[in-house]
Amino acid sequence: MPDYPTVYATCHCHAHRFPVFLDPSTLPKSEACCHCDVCRHSAGVPFVTCIRIPHALFPLTAPDPDNTTRSNAGDGHDTALPKGITSYRSSGHAARYFCSICGCHIAMHFCNQWFLSVGCITFPSLPEPGLQEEEMRAVDGIYKISWHQYLEDTGDGGIMKLMDDGLPRYAIRTDGALFSIRTSNAPAPTHSSDAPIKTKTGDVLTARCRCGSVRASILRPSAIPSGPGVAKRGSSDGQRWLSGHCMCTDCRLTSGYPVSSWTYVGREHLKLEGEGLVYYQSSQRAKRGFCRTCGASVMWDGGGDTVDIATALFERNEGEGVSAVEREWTWLEGGVSFAGDARDRGMKANASTGA
Ligand SMILES: [Zn+2]
Ligand SMILES: [Zn+2]
Ligand SMILES: [Zn+2]
Incomplete structure (x- = not known):
């Protein structure tokens, strides 16, 4: 093991910068994108990507069904954790650790293995953020995304309908069957005038974080047609809201993940509920909201007529895929925002190509 850190684990607010020591003979690491429900709802992103690391980053908190969240926000609640870190037990065998200030998911302990979120990786030799080509080369030396897993949880493939990276897509784990992207009978609308697919979702879309401390209910544009956001980002039939994917540095460092x-x-169409929402000013013009308990990214609010809600938190009816809800409730504009900030070469190249 080298005696100097290979990389640092850094969050958006810079409250944290933990050294990470990697064995050079294990690099670059082959790692997965996990699309499971627990990852998507705990982080508020469409999939989670981490690298295995050989040492602990935080004290391990024991499974405890009555108290699944520990924090050291400076109130001495759990002095075993570094100040400004919250841990959350998202399942019996997974604990997630995020920044109490900016919400960035820094690390995870899963099945006796420590994982570092790839979006948090910074390099001792590079300024933050560095030139894109330099950063991409540095990232190339640390990990290579090699497969997708738990696509079964998305129902129909989720975001993989928009990313064709040629990598194996497993229904659950790598020792099981491959997953086939499912397309519904009706084609996915690509333009606001396309008719939405009718499902039983009804006229209120709900979203929630993993722990349920933050919940959102969303009305269709037509419910309040005079709302100023409708003309800008409602579909022309009044049924759906515009949505998109983002690879910007602020999104990466406030979530810990690449997309x-x-x-x-x-x-006017949005109602937020629950005691868990906390805000972080991520730029001069915008604040973000995340769940103080599970750390899920929930929203981006630039003070305009619309508020961005994390699509990963949408709840779907039994048997409906993520994209089924997305087709009925949202429409996508092509491409990915801020691909110029992306650091993962394969993801940057394939983020806007369809399956
Ligand atoms: Zn932070
Ligand atoms: Zn939560
Ligand atoms: Zn962004």
Whole structure:
């Protein structure tokens, strides 16, 4: 093991910068994108990508069904954790650790293995953020995304309908069957005038984080047709909201992961509930909201007529895929925002190609 850190784990607010020591003989690591429900709802992103690391980053918190969240926000609640870190037990065998200030998911302990979120990786030799080509080369030396897993949880493939990277897509784990992207009978609308697919979702779309401390209900544009956000980001039939994917540096460092998906909802059409929402000013013009308990990215709010809600948090009816809800409730504009900030070469190249 080298005696100097290979990389650092850094969050958006820079409250944290943990050294990570990697054995050079294990690099670059082959790692997965996980699309499971627990990852998507705990992080608020369409999939989670981490690298295995050989040492602990945080004290391990024991499974405890009555108290699944520990934090050291400076109140001494759990002094075993570094100040400004919250841990959340997202399942019996997974604990996630995120920044209490900016919400960035830094690390995860899963089945006796420590994982570092790839979006948090910074390099001792590069300024933050560095030139894109330099950063991409540095990232190439650390990990290579090699497969997708738990696509079964998305129902129909989720974001993989928009990313054709040629990598194996497993229904669950790599020792099981491959997953086939499912297309519904009706083609996915690509333009706002296309008719939405009718499902039993009804007229209120709901979203929630993993722990349920933040919940959102969203009305269709036509419910309040005079809302100023409707003309900008509602579909012409009044049924759906525009959505898109983002690879910007702010999204990466506030979530810990490479891709965020947002649905742009009229302010009058949105109702947020729950005691868990906390805000972080991520830029001069915008604040972000995340769940203080599970750390899920929930929203981006630039003060305009619409508010961005994390598409990963949408709830779907039994048997309906993620994209079935997305087709009925949202429409996508082609491409990915801020691909110029992306650091993962394969993802940058394939983020806007269809399956
Ligand atoms: Zn932070
Ligand atoms: Zn939560
Ligand atoms: Zn972004």
